[in-house]
Amino acid sequence: MRLSRTCHTRRVILVSSAGVSRVAPADPDRDRGALSLMVVVLFVALAALAGIVVDGGAKLTADESAVALAQEAARAGATSVNVSTAYSCGAFVVDQRQALAAAAGYLSRSGYDHYSVSPDGTQAIQVTVTITEPTRFLSLIGVQSFTSRGTATALLVAGVTAGGAGNGNPACGPAGTQRR
Secondary structure, eight states: OEEEEETTTTEEEEEOTTSOEEEEOOOTTTTTTHHHHHHHHHHHHHHHHHHHHHHHHHHHHHHHHHHHHHHHHHHHHHTOBOHHHHHHHSOOOBOHHHHHHHHHHHHHHTTOOSEEEEEOSSSEEEEEEEEEEEOSSGGGGTOOEEEEEEEEEEEOOOOOOOSSSGGGOTTBOGGGOBOO
16 A cells, blocks of 8 residues: 655545555544633743832832832931930930931831941941732742842931030030030
8 A cells, every 4th residue: 555645635645456446534533622822822921021010010010119118218217316425515426326226226116137338438327128028929939039129328417507606515625516
């Protein structure tokens, strides 16, 4: 028995050794399931696209929150005036150690534990906040979370000083600054 195939009709013609030929019908189940595979592939692609939109928006929001939180903590540190100098000399001087403690205290009270507060020179502090958020859609393809980091720096310079030379206090220098 010899096999020959014609491509345009998708039918197989069987020819026996006696010269009699007969036509075998094409397989009707050959393309079955092709549409199902296409739907699965398109669903995965659309789910990944939705994940990028939803989780990408959440990432942008977390980035903004981390920066805002770092700015607020730095601002809280920069407003911690050395009270003893303010009362004794009339000068509003920010102590760097107090500023660092105030910024760290603000973040701790706010419930954040992934941060760093460090001096930046002698007249500034730098606050870095790290926020880790779980993903909603991208976890389906293996991305479980994303991390956002925000950094802010606050200068510890006060613009208010008392008039006069230390209000008569010998521990105070000119224009109300405290001598050390």
